[in-house]
Amino acid sequence: MEPRAMAPVIAPPGDGPVFDFDRVFNMTSQQASRDMFRTLAMQITEKFCQGFNASMLAYGQTGSGKTYTMGTAIENMGPDVNKTISKADGIIPRLIISLFGYTAAAADIYDIELKVQYIEIYNEQVNDLLVHAPGQNIEAAPSSMGSKLDIREHASGEVFVEGANSMIIRSPADLAYAMQMGNAVRATASHKLNEHSSRSHAIVTIHMEQKIKPSQMKEFPKELHYLRSKLQLVDLAGSERAKGTGAEGKRFEEGVNINKSLLELGNCINALTEGNRKHVPYRNSKLTRVLKDSLGGSAETLMLACVSPANVNYEQTLNTLRYAQRARAIKNSLKLNNAMSLQEEVEFLRAMVNKLEDENATLRAQVLAK
Ligand SMILES: Nc1ncnc2c1ncn2[C@@H]1O[C@H](COP(=O)(O)OP(=O)(O)OP(=O)(O)O)[C@@H](O)[C@H]1O
Incomplete structure (x- = not known):
């Protein structure tokens, strides 16, 4: 979230507020455009592969295009991802390609292990979405859906979800399978639980461990012999105004929990930008606890603010832009994860x-x- 050069400025007509961002993509921007890929997918993949933690968060009102842009809903990716990628595929499939491009290129230097976890936070409860064994029919009823997982912290400060399944990934197809499995489980649950897939925060976490090959030890400095990094891809639940939605019962409870967690995320962002790092209220929601590493930590973090061009959404758009503007002011200090116990x-x-x-x-x- 650190400022980069050449921030374009957008302003509504008249004397409205002015916001500045690293990049603005408009209605003609294509998923496949080099600019979109370079700015979003490649930038964080590069840092992740270099041994830094990285994360990307999509924020915006319901229906503004978070899932579409992130590409969380991977549908058609088969074993040969390069051939099956389509024009409409979002950041995640493109990121998978650049990630495996790196692992192939680095295969002579490092032994690399990749693992993925996929969770959602729904109504302040952490659910595991990787509940089937690899190869199992992902349409079958998930057995452990609804199990409440706890968020914990290692002594090193690294945050983890206790009990969340990890799948080892050896190919783009493995990763696509994990995403599809998670989405299927989410969809099954949303059928049961009142369309909750857009009412929950979805978090894909990829862990990478790189160990130098003995033959390369002399070629590289010791600090590059062992690298461990984490990439978090976050499709946040849609922000909504509480008033005027007419929501009742479960829907109202969902709305309250979404707004509370997004508010707590905003409070953490405020505390971080005010330089008060000792009192960042991470513990106030599951979302902020999970994202602690990514916010104000040692990760390269990118926030994607999705907004609607419609006048009727002006107020929501303004809120999203204000949120993103504050997030942009956070200064993370990147740190190489090369320490071993x-x-x-x-x-x-x-x-x-x-x-x-x-x-x-x-x-x-x-x-x-x-
Ligand atoms: N840039 C785009 N081009 C074409 N279609 C889009 C684009 N962005 C979003 N859409 C379409 O708009 C609809 C809503 O988008 P999407 O589901 O990504 O929104 P969202 O912000 O994730 O919503 P929610 O908060 O409810 O999850 C989808 O049908 C999606 O395919």
């Missing part, structure tokens, strides 16, 4: 020694065979 370091070195011994044995066998 003593135990991890011992295991890492042991694995290196084993690999070197294996390589030596193979070489010796080859020499003897000659």
Whole structure:
């Protein structure tokens, strides 16, 4: 969220407020445009692959295009993602392609492990969306849907969702499958629970661990021998005015919880921009607890503000722009995640020694065979 060069300025006609942003995409912007891809997908993929935490949040009123732009609703991605990507596919499928482009290019240098988690926060409850085993029929009724998961923090400050399933991903198809599974579970639940898919915050988290290959140890400085990073992709629930919606019962409760969590997110943003980092109220909602690492932490964070061009939505648009304007003022300090615990370091070195011994044995066998 740190300011970058060349911020375009938009202003409503007359003496209305003026907002500045890093980039503005208008109604003619295409998902596939290089600009959109470079600014959104590539920028955070690059940081993530370099070993920094990264995150992207889509904020805006209901129906403003958050899911469409993020590409959370991956539908048609098959094993060969490059061939199946379509003009309308959003950021996530494009990000998957650049991510696997990197892992292929770095395969001679690092052993890379990727894992994905997919959760939603609905009515202040954290639900796991990866509830099926890989390969299982994802249309089947999810067994553990509705289980309440807890958010915890490691001593290092790293936030994690306790008990959330992690799927190892070895190919773009694995990641697309995980997304499709999560979406199917969300859709099943939304059928049961009053269309809640747009009433919940959806969070995809990708963890990457990179361990240098023994043969490359001498080529790279020690701080690049081990990298661990986390990428969070967040499709926030739609912000809505409470008054005038006529919502009652469950719908009203959902609205209250969405507004409360978005308000708490706004409060954290305010505290961070006021420089009062000791009293950032992360603990006031599940959403802010999960996003603690990404907000005001050591992550590269990008907020996407989705707005409607219609006059009737002027007030909502103004609110979204104000929200994004404040978020933009947060200054994160990027930090490389290359620290290992003593135990991890011992295991890492042991694995290196084993690999070197294996390589030596193979070489010796080859020499003897000659
Ligand atoms: N740039 C766009 N081009 C074409 N169609 C779009 C675009 N943005 C959104 N849409 C369409 O508008 C509808 C609403 O968009 P979307 O579901 O992405 O909104 P949302 O902000 O995620 O809503 P909610 O808060 O309810 O989840 C969808 O049918 C989507 O396909």
